[in-house]
Amino acid sequence: MKYIHDNSPLPSGSSFTIGDERFGSNWLANATPQQLTERGITIAPAPPPRPAESEKFYYITKDNDGYVVTPKNLDMLKRSMTANANRAAHSMLAGSDYMVVKQAETSVGVLPQWADYRAAVREESNRITAAVEAATDIAGLEAIKNNWPLNPDQLAEEARRAAEVEAARLENLEADKG
Numbered sequence: 001m002k003y004i005h006d007n008s009p010l011p012s013g014s015s016f017t018i019g020d021e022r023f024g025s026n027w028l029a030n031a032t033p034q035q036l037t038e039r040g041i042t043i044a045p046a047p048p049p050r051p052a053e054s055e056k057f058y059y060i061t062k063d064n065d066g067y068v069v070t071p072k073n074l075d076m077l078k079r080s081m082t083a084n085a086n087r088a089a090h091s092m093l094a095g096s097d098y099m100v101v102k103q104a105e106t107s108v109g110v111l112p113q114w115a116d117y118r119a120a121v122r123e124e125s126n127r128i129t130a131a132v133e134a135a136t137d138i139a140g141l142e143a144i145k146n147n148w149p150l151n152p153d154q155l156a157e158e159a160r161r162a163a164e165v166e167a168a169r170l171e172n173l174e175a176d177k178g
Helices: 033-038 074-094 097-106 112-134 138-142 152-177
Strands: 003-005 016-018 021-023 041-043 058-063 066-071
Touching: 033 041, 074 112, 074 138, 112 138, 112 152
Parallel strands: none
Antiparallel strands: 003 041, 016 021, 058 066
């Protein structure tokens, strides 16, 4: 809590003086409401909570009355979100681009799971871009959620971890029986 005397904040956890009276560092924490009132000490109102709006979509500034929430420019947000989706897709595809180059140069095919992954990345990028273009307000942009696919290596790692967890679970069951 923040304590106020004569429109000035009092130091919490430190000793202080009001007139000729000196107070110890823990006095405010232990004072009764009556003791505070007798000395003209008030409790400052709690600051307003920070708005729930995302800074991705709104400018949030603080003034004397609390917070001011101002929507960002819709066209600017659309350009930014489209560029972010394209950058994300480019980054995800870059790791397997060599496979496509190798296929073009040597006729060695891209593994089906990688071809499916690459198609899913492009589809997600296109879906996000279309949703951004279709949005007519910030609420529409806020509703857009990314759903990027995992690449085959990530899927294999998830499967390996799940298998390890299952093996440990079965091992514990066997140990509990014996």
